[in-house]
Amino acid sequence: MAEEFDYVIVGAGSAGCVLANRLTACGKYRVCLLEAGPPDWNPMIHIPAGFIRTLVNPNVNWMYEAEASAGTNGRTIPTPRGKVIGGSSSINGLIFNRGQRMDFDVWAQKGNRGWSYDDVLPYFRRYESHDDSADASYRGQTGEMRITDLAWRDPLCEAFIKGAESIGIPRNPDYNGAIQEGTSYVQRTSTGKLRMSAARAFLNPAKKRGNLHIITNAHATRILLDGKRAVGVAYHRGGASGKPQEVHARREVIVSGGTINSPQLLQLSGIGPAKLLGDLGIEVRHDLAGVGENLRDHYGTRLTARAKNVRTINELARGPRLVGEIAKYFLGRRSILELGPTLVYCFWHSDETVRNSDLQISFTPASYKEGMQAWLDDEPGFTLASWQQRPESLGYVRARSADPFAKPVIQPNYLAHEEDQRVLLAGIKLSRKLMHTAALAPFFAYEAYPGQNVQSDDELLDVARQRSTTVYHLMGTCRMGPATDPTAVVDDQLRVHGMENLRVIDASIMPTMLSANLNAGVLMIAEKGSDMVLGHPPLAAAS
Ligand SMILES: Cc1cc2nc3c(=O)[nH]c(=O)nc-3n(C[C@H](O)[C@H](O)[C@H](O)COP(=O)(O)OP(=O)(O)OC[C@H]3O[C@@H](n4cnc5c(N)ncnc54)[C@H](O)[C@@H]3O)c2cc1C
Secondary structure (H helix, E strand, C coil): CCEEEEEEEECCCHHHHHHHHHHHCCCCCCEEEECCCCCCCCHHHHCHHHHHHHCCCCCCECCEEECCCHHHCCCCEEECCECCCCHHHHCCCCECCCCCHHHHHHHHHCCCCCCCHHHHHHHHHHHEECCCCCCCCCCCECCCEEEEECCCCCHHHHHHHHHHHHCCCCECCCCCCCCCCEEEECEEEECCCCECCHHHHHHHHHCCCCCEEEECCEEEEEEEEECCEEEEEEEEECCCCCEEEEEEEEEEEEECCHHHHHHHHHHHCCEECHHHHHHHCCCCCEECCCCCEEEECCEEEEEEEEECCCCCHHHHCCHHHHHHHHHHHHCCCCCHHHCCCCCEEEEECCCCCCCCCCEEEEEECCCEHHHCCCCECCCCEEEEEEEECCCCCCEEEECCCCCCCCCCEEECCCCCCHHHHHHHHHHHHHHHHHHCCCCCHHHEEEEEECCCCCCCHHHHHHHHHHHCEECCCCECCCCECCCCCCCCCECCCCEECCCECEEECCHHHCCCCCCCCCHHHHHHHHHHHHHHHHCCCCCCCCC
C-alpha cells in the first residue's frame, strides 16, 4: 500500500527546499519530498569554485541540451540543471540578484494579484540574512538564506569599475536595494567560504522534523489523478531500471521540478496541449495549451581579452599555484576556491533615450576556452559577458516521447525576436567599450575574442550567434496568469487552472523574465507560495 502524506512535493531544488521547510514548520502536516537526484555529498557543490566541475558532472546535473536554431548558428547549447538535493541552487553561480521593481509590477499588471514589487518585497526580506549595514527597508537580516557581499578585491576588478565610472556608469553599493543600475561587486548565496544552497539554508534545518520524509534518487514519472484531482505521484526509485512506486497526497501535490521538468511531468500526466499529447500517445486528462510554452532564457555573449602585468585566475587555477590555492582555502585564507564564475556586475541600458535598464554585463578576471565556462584558458585573460535582461524571444519545452526518462525537447529560440538582437548588439558594443577604457589599459594586452577585425553590426551579431551560451536562467513554461489568458498554466495562487489539489511552484511560473539571475526570485516565489498552500494571509505589502 502506498504511503500517504498531506503534501507531496516533486523536486528538492530552490523552491522545493523552501516549501519543505515552511510546510513542516508548524508540525501539523506530513510532507514527502521526492528528488530525482542524490544527496548533496559531492564536495564540489559546497566549494564555490566547484561550480566549474558540477557544470559538467552528470551525477548531479541533468546535462540537458537545447535544440539548435538560427540564433545559435545551428549549434545545440549545453543546458545544465541541478539533479541533486538543492537542485540548481547546488550547482549555480551563487549570484544573488532579485531584479527590478518594474519586473514584478509587470507581473501584477498582467492580472496576477498580489505579485507587485511592494507585495513581494516582504517575502524577499523574510528569507534572507544580509549584512547589517544594508538598508532594512529593502533587505532582510534574520532569514535562513545567508547573503554575503563579495569581499575579494583585485586590480583587474577595480580597474574595470573605474573604467565604467569614466564612461558614466556609477558604482552602486546595493543592486538589490532601491536601484539596480551601476557597477557592483556581486552579492552571493554563500557564507564566504561555502555555498549556501537552498538545501543548506532551508532543508538541513528541517531534516530533523519527524513530519518531513525525503526520498532521494526518486524520479517522479506521473501525477496520479482522480478525474481532475491530483491524489499522488508515481515514481521510480533508482532511475529507469528502479522499482515503480507510488506516494499519495491527502491535501496537495506540488510540482517543483524546475522550468524543464515541471512542464514535462505535467505533459506525461496528461495535462498539456491536447495536440502534443495526442501526437505522443498520452491520454489527455486536461487540455491546457500553455504547458511547456513561453520558455525564455538569458543568452550571453562573452568577449575575451588577453591580460598583461597582472595575475588572473587562469594562472592561479593550474599546477603548483592551484595546490597553493587549495591549501590556502583549507587554512581559511583568501583563495580562488571561494570564488564563483562572476565577480563584478554592471547593469545598464541599451538606449540613452529610453534608459530602461535592459542590459546586464558581468566581469571576471578569468577567461574560458571557446567561451565555455567549464574550461579555463591557458593564457592570462579576462571576460566581459553581456545579455538582454528581458528577452522577448519565446520557446518551448515538450516531452519527446511518453517515456519519462527521455530528455524533453528544449527550444529557447534565442535571438528570434528583433528586439533581442538589438539589445544584445548594444551589450556587445558596451562590453567592448568597457574593455578598452584607460583604467584597464595597463592590464589589457589585446582583444582575443572576437578580435578587432570584427567591427560591423552584422559581424558582431554573427559572433553572438556563433558563441553565445545560456546564462542558465530558463523560466516561464508553466506561466502564471488569469484564466482569461490562454497561455497561463497556474493562477495567482499557483494552482493549475482547471485542476484540483495541484500547484506548480518554481521558476516555470514566472510570467515574464526578471532582470536578474533567477534563484532569488524562485526562493521568493516558494516563500510566498508556502503561505498560499498553508492558507496564511499574505504578508503586508511594503509601503
Ligand atoms: C549552472 C547554473 C548556474 C546558475 N547561476 C545562477 C546564479 O549565479 N544566480 C542565480 O540567481 N541563478 C542562477 N541559476 C539559476 C537558478 O539557480 C535557477 O533558476 C533556480 O535554482 C531554479 O529553481 P527551481 O526550484 O525552479 O528548480 P531547480 O532548483 O532546478 O530544482 C528542481 C529540482 O527538481 C528535481 N526534479 C526534476 N524533475 C524531477 C522528477 N521528475 N522527479 C523528482 N525530482 C525531479 C531536480 O532534480 C531538481 O533538484 C543558475 C542555474 C544553473 C543551472
